[in-house]
Amino acid sequence: MDCIGVIGYGHMGSMLVDGFLSSGVLGVDEVVVTSRRQESRDACAAAWPGIGIAATNSELARQCRTIILAVRPQEVKDVLHEIFPAMDGDEHIVSLAAGVGLTELEGLFSGSVTRAIPTITSTIGQGTTLVCHGRQVGMHDALRIEGLFSSIGNVMLVGEEELPAATILSSCGPGLLAAVIEELAGAAAHASSLSGDRALELATETAAATAAYLRETGETPGDLVGRVATGGGVTEVGVKGIRERLPEVFDEAVAAMLERYGAVGK
Numbered sequence: 001m002d003c004i005g006v007i008g009y010g011h012m013g014s015m016l017v018d019g020f021l022s023s024g025v026l027g028v029d030e031v032v033v034t035s036r037r038q039e040s041r042d043a044c045a046a047a048w049p050g051i052g053i054a055a056t057n058s059e060l061a062r063q064c065r066t067i068i069l070a071v072r073p074q075e076v077k078d079v080l081h082e083i084f085p086a087m088d089g090d091e092h093i094v095s096l097a098a099g100v101g102l103t104e105l106e107g108l109f110s111g112s113v114t115r116a117i118p119t120i121t122s123t124i125g126q127g128t129t130l131v132c133h134g135r136q137v138g139m140h141d142a143l144r145i146e147g148l149f150s151s152i153g154n155v156m157l158v159g160e161e162e163l164p165a166a167t168i169l170s171s172c173g174p175g176l177l178a179a180v181i182e183e184l185a186g187a188a189a190h191a192s193s194l195s196g197d198r199a200l201e202l203a204t205e206t207a208a209a210t211a212a213y214l215r216e217t218g219e220t221p222g223d224l225v226g227r228v229a230t231g232g233g234v235t236e237v238g239v240k241g242i243r244e245r246l247p248e249v250f251d252e253a254v255a256a257m258l259e260r261y262g263a264v265g266k
């Protein structure tokens, strides 16, 4: 059977297994998982009775034609070297690793290779997985992977040159925005008698409602600012300060992330 193998049961590996199985797009008899630590393998077996658990990466590679590499970027090369003897060359390797390019992956495995960059928000069926297929990937394999990831959220096909910036927005983005929510709530609580918990509750709800508003109305962020910031009122002084200082903050953050992106798999 063409099982899906998942190597690495950390944040992403466990999210994908949970998502694919909860959505019903795969059954437990179609998934094989392995991870470095026995505790992770035991946790997976306990969460999904009947799922395939392989003792080693090579054992998984012998059983599965589609192999998702959910290990950290610096582990990808070693894992591919490890499973290589167990593969027959017809496999489809799907790497989640940020910063490890198709050229490098195809240099390690000459068959079908896809890069798929998920996002933690797919835990709740939202957000976008970025997908970039290598040249060897046939239509059937491409559609299969796109279908799998569609079961846990949106899928966007991207060119590899777009991937660094798209990853920052789609996959790092939840971390960035969570930090912004925390800072906004913290500042409001710090300057007032509102408790930190209530400030965070309000800021989180406002962020969710604002994103939903923009998505549903199709208004631009500028339009929305104009609706909220009553002339001579409260919002406009806050937006003015943010517009003066945030571009530099975000330019620096994006530049730092792009630099790390280029180095992370080395």
Ligand SMILES: NC(=O)C1=CN([C@@H]2O[C@H](COP(=O)(O)OP(=O)(O)OC[C@H]3O[C@@H](n4cnc5c(N)ncnc54)[C@H](O)[C@@H]3O)[C@@H](O)[C@H]2O)C=CC1
Binding pocket: 007, 008, 009, 010, 011, 012, 013, 034, 035, 036, 037, 040, 057, 069, 070, 071, 072, 073, 075, 079, 096, 097, 098, 117, 118, 119, 120, 171, 172
């Ligand atoms: N965390 C995120 O939001 C996103 C992560 N990614 C990518 O997904 C990949 C995984 O990231 P996370 O799940 O956050 O990392 P993680 O550290 O939570 O999980 C990695 C897992 O791989 C296992 N592992 C390490 N070496 C192994 C080996 N040789 N054989 C088998 N298992 C091994 C670890 O024990 C761990 O369970 C990374 O390459 C990352 O760049 C991509 C998009 C988003």
Ligand SMILES: O=C(O)[C@@H]1CCC=N1
Binding pocket: 098, 167, 171, 172
């Ligand atoms: O921070 C990271 O390196 C991973 C890749 C994208 C999101 N998380």
